[in-house]
Amino acid sequence: MLTPTNLNKFILSLCLLISTFQEQAKAQVVLGTPNLGFTQACASDSFNTYSLSFVFSPESALESSNQFSIEMSDPDGDFSDSTIIYTSQLGEFTTSPATLEFSMPETTAGENYRLRVKSSAPASNSSGSTNFAAYFKLQDSPFTINNLVSTGAYCTGGSYLLTIDNPGNGNNDSPLNYPSLTFNWFRETSPTTSEFIAEGPTLSVSTEGTYFVETNYGTCTSNSFSNRVTITEASSGEADATIASSLGNPYCPEQGNTTLSTIGGISYQWYKNGEIIPDATEQQLQTNESGSFSVQVDLGDCSASGTIELVSELFNSEINVDEVNSIEDGESITVIVTTDALAPEFQWYFQNQLISSETSDTIEASSFGDYKVVITETSGCNSSKAYEFTIEEALDPFPDVEKLPNVISPNGDGINDTWVIPQKYVSGTNTDVMIMDNRGVVVFQTTDYQNNWPQTNLNLTSINKVFYYIITTENDETKKGSITVVK
Structure with a gap:
């Protein structure tokens, strides 16, 4: 029989036990099975965001330091060697239900993964989710064999x-x-x-x-x-050996060499236009040329051969002027480029500056200086060609000089290179111009002088040469003198 004192002790113990049970109950949280927001995860660099939701109870059981994490099983659904793929911030989620977003690891590859949610304060685990297929597609583009x-x-x-x-x-x-x-x-x-x-x-x-x-x-x-x-x-005879060109056929040589490849074998020999190519004995051959390429492949107990008619797509073009062109001041020259390039574009430059207003295949050039035109094929090969040319002022072959010069220096510098005489003795005046060396041998004579002597190399040495001239006009007037030729 309980005495009043013992009864009080019993009641006190019972209250303490109930309080302990309440504290323990308060410290527990139950996590529901995750509900996946997807049926399979096919992740890549361009897409790798997935979600799951779950419920937990009671909300009051979560401590302020709690973190939720997502645990991923191995490809067979086993959590014994699991991976944590997501962890929330401290106290980030406090109300149920909660939705977590996460990404798949790059090593993901399998058909039976599962996920479960864990809490840290208090510690608890949910059950595993349904199985799902998941892969991270590290490479997701066509490739070659x-x-x-x-x-x-x-x-x-x-x-x-x-x-x-x-x-x-x-x-x-x-x-x-x-x-x-x-x-x-x-x-x-x-x-x-x-x-x-x-x-x-x-x-x-x-x-x-x-x-x-x-x-x-x-x-x-x-x-x-x-x-x-x-x-x-x-089974008998010779098999076909297909040849492939890495840049296609026709190909664009501006992209560099194209690689010709054939079927695998024991040994190889390549030919061009029926002629053996020395040292071309590999499965692949690089070239930037056009032509008929063939190969013989040793397969062991039999052989194979193949041919490809390789064609370059480099376009053709021409320009109608020389590298150096002379015109008189005030004149112009029409420059035209022709090409079979696909959808060509033309850019003209003067003194290395783009002439933005000139975009056709023709330009009317009247300024003295350096020009350039760039032809670009905008379809097909997308390649370019450039032509450079110069327009300079034409020299007057018959300038109005007063005296007969007695010194010239034919060194190619454009100054005093030829014997230029007054206009009354040159072409059209029917004047006889005769030049002799110091031994009296006639080296030049004409009645139609073009101010162009000497026309050939005089083989000058360190010693200046002296020549003599006799000019006889149509009415028999005569001029005589010497010409010293210096280097």
């Missing part, structure tokens, strides 16, 4: 090795640059269907068919797939 050669051949009893190009030609984004990626090879069964063959970066083929490979992103759609390659068996 077999050096972009569309065919391959193997000898009877042999095989042909298909490989993903790394780096490949042109702007090929090889998925081999991303070590975490895996690959699935397929063979076409119809124009719209195919069958899975094997995994890996290469495929050894011993069955005829058309093959291609895709980066393994599971049920996620992707643009990470290769070109098709048709493989045949060379």
Whole structure:
């Protein structure tokens, strides 16, 4: 029987126990199973934002320092080696329900991931979400195999090795640059269907068919797939060896060399226009020329050959003036360029300054100086050609000089290079002009003098040469004298 004292002690103990239970209950929070805002996650650099929502109770149980985090399972849905992919700020979420946004790690690749939510204060875990497929598409563009050669051949009893190009030609984004990626090879069964063959970066083929490979992103759609390659068996004779040009055919030489590639084999020999190309014994050949290129491929027990008529798309053009052109002051010259460039554009320059008003294939030039025209093909190759030319003032071949000069210096500097005499003795006056050397040998004589002597190199040495002239007019007037030729 309880005494009053014992009864008081019992009541006190019961109150303490109830208070403890209340505190413990207050310190617990229940997290509901996450509700995913997606059915599968196909992440990439251009899109990687996902969300989930969950409920928790009671709200009052959360401490001010609480943080919610998202835990991601392994690809099989197991949380024993999980990854935290999101953590909220301290006390960021205080009311239920809550929605969290997060991103997928770049290593994500699998069909059965799960997510769960954790709280830190107090510590609690939700149940795992439903399973979902998730991949981070590190590479999501078409890529090349077999050096972009569309065919391959193997000898009877042999095989042909298909490989993903790394780096490949042109702007090929090889998925081999991303070590975490895996690959699935397929063979076409119809124009719209195919069958899975094997995994890996290469495929050894011993069955005829058309093959291609895709980066393994599971049920996620992707643009990470290769070109098709048709493989045949060379049962007898010589197989066909397709040749591919990395810059296409026709190709633009302004982009640099194009790379010719053929099917894989044991050894190779390339030819141009039927002539062997020395040292061209690799699977690929670089060239910037046009012509008929062919190759012989040793496949082991059989061989293959192929030919490509390679064509350059470099456009043709011409200009109707010389590099140096002379006109009189006040005159002009019509400059015309002709070209077969596609959609050409023309830019004209004078003294290295663009003439913005001149955009056609013709210009009327009247100023003395240096000119340039740039022709640009804006369709096709998108290449350019430039022509430079100069317009200078024409020298008067018959200036009005007063006296017969007795010294000239034919050194090509444009000053006193020829013997220029008064107009009354030059062309049109029927005056006989005779020049002799110091031995009396006539070296020049004409009745139609053009102010152009000496017309040839006089082989001058360090000693000046002296010549003598006799000028006889139509009415028999005579002028005599000497001409000293200096270097």
